[in-house]
Amino acid sequence: MTPSPSSSKPSGQAPGDGAPPAGNAAYEDGVLTLSGDWTLPNYRHLEQQLAALGNPARTPGSLSLASLGRIDTAGASLLSEYLGPDALGRLAGEARELADETRRLIQAVADAMARYPASPTPERSRLREALARVGREMEAFGGLLWQLLGFIGLTLATLGSIALRPRRWRVTAFVAAVQDTGLNALPIVALLTFMVGAVVAFLGATILEDFGATIYTVNLVAFSFLREFGVLLAAILLAGRTASSFTAHIGAMKVNEELDALRALGLSPIELLVVPRVLAMMVSLPILTFVGMMAGLLGGALVCVVSLDISVTQFLAIVERDIALRHFLVGLSKAPIFAFLIAVIGCLEGFKVSGSAQSVGEHTTASVVQSIFTVILLDAVGALFFMEMGW
Incomplete structure (x- = not known):
């Protein structure tokens, strides 16, 4: 989806600066403050910001979005992974400073991630991978042998x-x-x-x-x-x-x-x-x-x-x-x-x-x-x- 602008402009962006301001996150007294652009070009930086905050001891009481610049599906999905889809949807609905199109984008991403949760990445096992590879090779060999027998019969x-x-x-x-x-x-x-x-x-x-x-x-x-x-x-x-x-x-x-x-x-x-x-x-x-x-x-x-x-x-x-x-x-x-x-x-x-x-x-x-x-x-x-x- 196309990034949607909020009703307020991001702070700290120099006039005439073509680069988007990097997003930031701060957590204090139950309030999660977001600022800058939460878009795909800043994804790695935003991921590091949330990793530095660590998992909150409890769900934030509110979101402070007064300094939020632009947000797209990449930034919204990152917030959903950090806060949880239900909490993100509730907090976005309570944030009055958000533009309607931005609120709808965040809620759509939260609903989608709640409906289709990401499956956990299984731990890699070299033994399991080796056995799987042997199984695939044996299956391919069996299929090849079956084709050969069928062609011989024909x-x-x-x-x-x-x-x-x-x-x-x-x-x-x-x-x-x-x-x-x-x-x-x-x-x-x-x-x-x-x-x-x-x-x-x-x-x-x-x-x-x-x-x-x-x-x-x-x-x-x-x-x-x-x-x-x-x-x-x-x-x-x-x-x-x-x-x-x-x-x-x-x-x-x-x-x-x-x-x-x-x-x-x-x-x-x-x-x-x-x-x-x-x-x-x-x-x-x-x-x-x-x-x-x-x-x-x-x-x-x-x-x-x-x-x-x-x-x-x-x-x-x-x-x-x-x-x-x-x-x-x-x-x-x-x-x-x-x-x-x-x-x-x-x-x-x-x-x-x-x-x-x-x-x-x-x-x-x-x-x-x-x-x-x-x-x-x-x-x-x-x-x-x-x-x-x-x-």
């Missing part, structure tokens, strides 16, 4: 509805997605797994040399890449490379309202955009996993030939003799599951884009983090399961 339902209808298969989109997710990623996957295989062989040879068992470097490389590293490295690379691409592509379409256009034409974005990408990933990742396994073994074999005087023939003979086929099948069986989840997470985050370039970036980052986390978590669970099953 994707599977759409896939089942078009499986027996060849006319609705998007072969062109599927082939293009296979080229993007599989063939284009082949060199980086092969190069990375080759170097990791060489590093694993070198570290294994360094440790096993102390025990005179460097020959078992072959077993170490073969076991690690056939069961874990081949599929894990390929999946992590696709999670960073392809899931982010899916999110950015679908998110940009949503920002440009292309998804709304598809729905307006009676077309399903899940059928057009999600299913071909999911199927392409489920084809590409097993192939990339196989290439990663072979490249990792090749890197390990190179280190064995150069550093351990183990020939390629001897390396292959040890792999054939000691490494069972089930280790290869265990590693390869994880690839379709990882591929499905990476593709679904990437597409889901694209649909969650809210309509700005910043949102596209945020959800692209989220898709990469969630995909990598999911892959590593499921790989750990799968490793424990296969170990307990004796596979």
Whole structure:
């Protein structure tokens, strides 16, 4: 509300001084004397004045407002907090020197603060805040998991509805997605797994040399890449490379309202955009996993030939003799599951884009983090399961 002038002018203001006179308060013999301007620019000073007075032993018998300048809702609310809304309203009504508009302003503020009292500020507890933060994070994680499960169900339902209808298969989109997710990623996957295989062989040879068992470097490389590293490295690379691409592509379409256009034409974005990408990933990742396994073994074999005087023939003979086929099948069986989840997470985050370039970036980052986390978590669970099953 606009500050209202009282019938009397404030004292102590120099002529021509543009600054409002600071308000003051004095309490003596049951009379609270107010002077100066009780307005928002003087709020901090007024608060200090009332704090210096301390809480009155009893409600003042009257208010002396002869020297009061201007007062607005900020000053009236400060008085209401100090005196109490009921006392302020009663004392303002008894003050005859107040202008009618000023009295009505003070009484309106007192009535409002009596009707809606300020709730006390709870004491801060770091433990409570930490638990609240953990609760919010768990609630957000539960909501995210629920959305993911729902989107997986929608994707599977759409896939089942078009499986027996060849006319609705998007072969062109599927082939293009296979080229993007599989063939284009082949060199980086092969190069990375080759170097990791060489590093694993070198570290294994360094440790096993102390025990005179460097020959078992072959077993170490073969076991690690056939069961874990081949599929894990390929999946992590696709999670960073392809899931982010899916999110950015679908998110940009949503920002440009292309998804709304598809729905307006009676077309399903899940059928057009999600299913071909999911199927392409489920084809590409097993192939990339196989290439990663072979490249990792090749890197390990190179280190064995150069550093351990183990020939390629001897390396292959040890792999054939000691490494069972089930280790290869265990590693390869994880690839379709990882591929499905990476593709679904990437597409889901694209649909969650809210309509700005910043949102596209945020959800692209989220898709990469969630995909990598999911892959590593499921790989750990799968490793424990296969170990307990004796596979």
